[in-house]
Amino acid sequence: MASSLDLIAGLLNQTLNAQTHREAENKLKEEAKKPQYSLSLLKIVSNAAFQTNTRLAAALAFKNFIRHNYVDEEGNYKLPLDEVQTIKQELVGLMISSPPSIQTQLGEAISIIADSDFWERWDTLVQDLVSRLSDTDYKVTNGVLEVAHSIFVRWRPLFQSNDLNREILHVVEHFGEPFIKLLDLADRQIQANGTNVAALKGWLETMSLLVRLLYDLSCQDLPPVIETHLQPISLLLHKYLVYKYQTDEFDDEEDTATPLETLKADICDVLQLFTNKYDEDFGHLVPEFANDVWGLVSNLDEKTRYDILACKGMQFLTAVASVRRHAEAFNNHSILNEIVLKVVIPNVKLRESDLDMFAEEPIEFIRRDLEGSDSDSRRRAATDFLRKLLENFEDLVTQVVFVHINQYLEKGRTDFKDKDTAVYLFLAIAAKGAVTASHGVKTVNSHVDIVQFFEQHIAADLLANTQHAISKVDAIKYLYTFRSQLNKAQWTAAMQPLIQNLASDNYVVYTYAAIAVERVLFLTDEQGQHLFPRSDIQPFAKDLLEHLFKLIEKDTSAPKLQENEFLMRCIMRVLIVMKDGIIDSGIESVLNHLIQITNVIRENPSNPRFYYYHFEAIGALVSNSPRVDLLAHLWEPFSYILDKDISEFVPFVFQIFALLLELNPSGHVPGTFKVIIQNILAPNWWEQRGNVPPLSRFIAAVIPRAAEEIKAGGKLETFLGIFQRLLNGKKTEQNAFDVLEAIVGTFDGEILEPWFKEIIALVFTRLQANPTDSLKQRVARFYHLVSARGIEAKMGADYFIRHAESIQANVFTPFYLTVILPTTGQFARPVDRKLGVISYSKTLGDSEAFANRYQKGWGFTCNHLLDLLKNPPRVTAGFGDEIVNEADVDDIGFGVGFTPLNTCKRGPRDDFPDVLEVEKWVSAYLKDANVRHGGKIAGFVESRLTPEAKAALVPYLA
Helix, strand or coil, rough: CCCHHHHHHHHHHHHCCCCCCHHHHHHHHHHHHCHHHHHHHHHHHHHCCCCCCEEEEEEHHHHHHHHHHHHHCCCEECCCHHHHHHHHHHHHHEEEEEHHHEEEHHHHHHHHHHHHHCCCCCCCCHHHHHHCCCCCCHHHHHHHEEEHHHHHHHHHCCCCCHHHHHHHHHHHHHHHHHHHHHHHHHHHHHHHCCCHHHHHHHHHHHHHHHHHHHHHCCCCCCCCCHHCCHHHHHHHHHHHHHCCCCCCCCCCCCCCHCCCCCCHHHHHHHHHHHHHHCCHHHHHHHHHHHHHHHHHHHHHCHHHHHHHHHHHHHHHHHHHHHHHHHHHCHHHHHHHHHHHHHHHHHHCCCCCCHHHHHHHHHHHHHHHHHCCCCCHHHHHHHHHHHHHHHHHHHHHHHHHHHHHHHHHHHHHCCCCCHHHHHHHHHHHEEEEEEEECCCCCEECCCCCCCHHHHHHHHHHHCCCCCCHHHHHHHHHHHHHHHHCCCCHHHHHHHHHHHHHHHHCCCCCHHHHHHHHHHHHHHEEEECCCEEEHHHHCCCCCHHHHHHHHHCCCCCCCCCCCCCCCHHHHHHHHHHHHHHHHHHHHCCCHHHHHHHHHHHCCCCCCCHHHHHHHHHHHHHHHHCCCCCCCCCHHHHHHHHHHHCCCCCHHHHHHHHHHHEEEEHCCCCCCCCCHHHHHHCCCCCHHHCCCHHHHHHHHHHHHHHHHCCCHHCCCCCHHHHHHHHHHCCCCCHHHHHHHHHHHHHHHHHHHHHHHHHHHHHHHHHHHHHHHHCHHHHHHHHHHHHHHHHHCCCHHHHCCHHHHHHHHHHCCCCHHHHHHHHHHHHCCCCCCHHHHHHHHHHHHHHHHHHHHHHHHHHHHHHHHHHHHHHHHCCCCCCCCCCHHHHCCCCCCCHCCCCCCCCHHHHHHHCCCCCCCCCCCCCHHHHHHCCCCCHCCCHHHHEEEEECCHHHHHHHHHHHHH
């Protein structure tokens, strides 16, 4: 075992090195397939002989292994039962005894296990935790409380349910009383150790964890044990809000919050919860706590150690202002003035730490300021508080704040920091409602004039050589924030100065300019037309793109080159708006830059947003340049990614490859693809969850284009094997039908004959296991595809019925009545409705079974056809503009499973693109069928339909 541990530890160390991590990760995947791999990782974590970095890497690997290998989609264990038991026995104790960084990873692993097992399959856990609590050793107690918090914190975002309530009741039953006793114990220990720094820190951390657990236990409902002890708990919270250190040991701390600040911040969190959720029980205590927190926040200096506390304090005050009866306490000119003076302005002012970040970590400055990663920043919290007050008392707040804005504008003539404060205050009170990522501010305060303020106080900074780059950034940010409030003429005037700022030598200025340009190009009118269409940007698109690429490629090391996702997003947006105009604006140059960037970042992908936008940009080129042979250029970098299995990029590559195939006018598979096709039939490609959707799409694009080779090479069974594998997983069943539809749409019934019974059996089995509506839709589409391909493809309804009935007699009737007819009526997409129309028409016109055996079914089918024809589906051909009118990229979750590329979006599958006027087609088909069958169809209409249905169908036969 020792040599096996050393091998795994060595590979874990190699994953920490950018040069060796890819190969080491692949070898670890092989190790992970061996028995008891998870326990080997835990042994490395627990073994102090290994370096801390190695132990941390093992803890991280264990967490990730548990995430993917602990249970399947149905909640069944994927690991042997004895391994599961050992993990549960060892994990809690190991976490308690581990260093904090390792505790975090193990805590997340426990949380993942708890998701599936707690509490019914792990009903001893709470008692186990309680039994480990210590009255004297805060290290042990804190370890136990960390474990408890890592499990109970899961409840916070969940919706109430009976199962959740039972779980919380179970916890409270065993943990409630010990929790109350521990609050008292921690309080006594803090008092007893006021000057013993190590013990004081430890017990303050205990109290902090207990306050977090108070939040966890109360996040859904107020448990009786908390409700009963609410008074003493409130006194304890008040005591520690105003508590001061008895030692000067912590006075010199500048940057890191001490345990007392962390505790006070945690208390503010609980106060916010209780104010929002339990006003009936807690409301009478709110004014006193608001007073405590007001005094606390007003007296904090600008040291960064107080940042989280300042934010949490202001978030609690925002919660107070959200309850109308409590908010009235603020409805007074002098009180509001005090708030602005003592709470808002000190927390929105630029601090030295902000300017240091502006200069030394510009990308972090930008993310905090614009991307919402500053949710715990003082500025954001002060702004939210001010906006909540504005919501309640718009007139009064605007008057009060404008006095300060004017004062700071005056001071700002000579001090850029004061000018920044004025602009920030204006931004805070001018915006109403949420500031959206897609359109900025949608509603503004009626007491302010956005354009006038810009012209008088901001516009000059956009181009002037200002005192400091911050002023230029503020000017750009102003345009960015109020982008929806400016009309086309105003934007046209601002666009050129904005683009000129891309030439700034200041990182933050040119990045803000790129952000603003990108968001303006994203703006559309009510008809979905871009505010700045291709014709507006064509004249400068080439220079703009070259400049953006130059900024990205300034430093060609992999981490630095992909650092600034905002520049790449701007490139992506220009290419999307340019559409096929890019062919005239130097597509070769753009493509070369993108390939060059791919070749650098593939060595060490480190910024998911950057490479997502990067592949969107390539997708935009491919979708807008179908006549250009892009595969020849992309083949080398993309095949390298697949050869080296660069897992972050593989799903993007297959989306682009699929699009290239779908747009290929020749209808054949390029020779270069044939090696890939051979490789991806192997199971290992399908093991990565993120690979499945793009691989399925790629396979679905390959099948019709390589039909002859598949047939000649006897490969059809392999493709059907992929369908079967995907159908077995709930998360991949939709992808299974992508593959199946490609097969059924390509090969005729004679070729599929040997396998068709088994295909239907698999589908029927899946339908019996509590099917979702989306699964029923896909099954109905599959049936209609078989039915609609009819006699000409040696298929049709009779073909389906014959194979279904060979599995079980009379199985088709309930399937048709309970799945096909009702589900087809719910089809929303025109292509699906059209497929249903064609299928039903061919069933009425040509099915022997419906003509003779299912006579009532013929009438039902006709009624459902007529229902579909009441709103005849109109289907537009081709990919169309929907590719580029994409959802805002900010709505996408990056790096989690599969991320679809909007620019590679495929339109809904249309198996009958030649049928454009559906009603005319139905009429022609039924008339022809009536002639072919000697007038039988007309006879069925007479004998099998109600007078209303007859009247509706006769025009189609006339």
